Amino acid sequence: MPKTTDIVRLHVNGDAHEVGVPTHYTLLETLRYVLALTGTKQGCDKGDCGACTVILDGNPTLACLMPVWEAEGRQVVTVEGLAGPEGSHPLQDEFDLNGAAQCGFCTPGILCSAAALLERTPDPSRRQIQEALSGNLCRCTGYAKIYDAVEAAADRLQSEEEEAK
Ligand code: FES
Numbered sequence: 001m002p003k004t005t006d007i008v009r010l011h012v013n014g015d016a017h018e019v020g021v022p023t024h025y026t027l028l029e030t031l032r033y034v035l036a037l038t039g040t041k042q043g044c045d046k047g048d049c050g051a052c053t054v055i056l057d058g059n060p061t062l063a064c065l066m067p068v069w070e071a072e073g074r075q076v077v078t079v080e081g082l083a084g085p086e087g088s089h090p091l092q093d094e095f096d097l098n099g100a101a102q103c104g105f106c107t108p109g110i111l112c113s114a115a116a117l118l119e120r121t122p123d124p125s126r127r128q129i130q131e132a133l134s135g136n137l138c139r140c141t142g143y144a145k146i147y148d149a150v151e152a153a154a155d156r157l158q159s160e161e162e163e164a165k
């Protein structure tokens with residue numbers, strides 16, 4: 001009889017998990033339906049919309065296209081993992097303050113793409129922000145407020161870093 005489940009070991013938001021999953025499951029299906037991390041959204045399920053974006057070893061990654069076994073032993077961060085011990089991530093605060101989320105379906109993926117950008121490029125230009133978010137589709141906001149929010153979060157993170165020196 002063909003094997004129908006696999007045991008996979010995942011590191012998600014700093015926690016180690018060992019879970020049984022159907023062999024055909026993607027990382028997205030495992031996050032949502034096995035680990036109950038439903039912040040990561042299932043949109044098109046074919047790589048077109050970016051709603052399922054998570055951060056994999058520091059890089060924005062479409063979880064709907066990744067067989068779950070490919071994430072074994074790698075560090076996965078979902079929108080649930082962006083906040084720190086002091087509270088929400090500056091991106092989350094600035095999306096709130098700038099009105100950058102409306103229906104919010106795209107927002108978790110956009111936050112993950114933006115967080116990965118700010119990790120590698122702390123002071124991005126508008127063009128770099130646009131490029132980093134080019135795979136994340138939003139039907140509601142018109143994008144300007146999203147870009148404003150990312151710029152404001154970058155400024156805030158840099159000020160915090162200066163103050164900490
Ligand atoms: S759900 Fe993955 S790109 Fe749309």
Ligand code: FES
Nearest residue numbers: 102104138139140
């Ligand atoms: S806020 Fe609705 S899709 Fe982006």
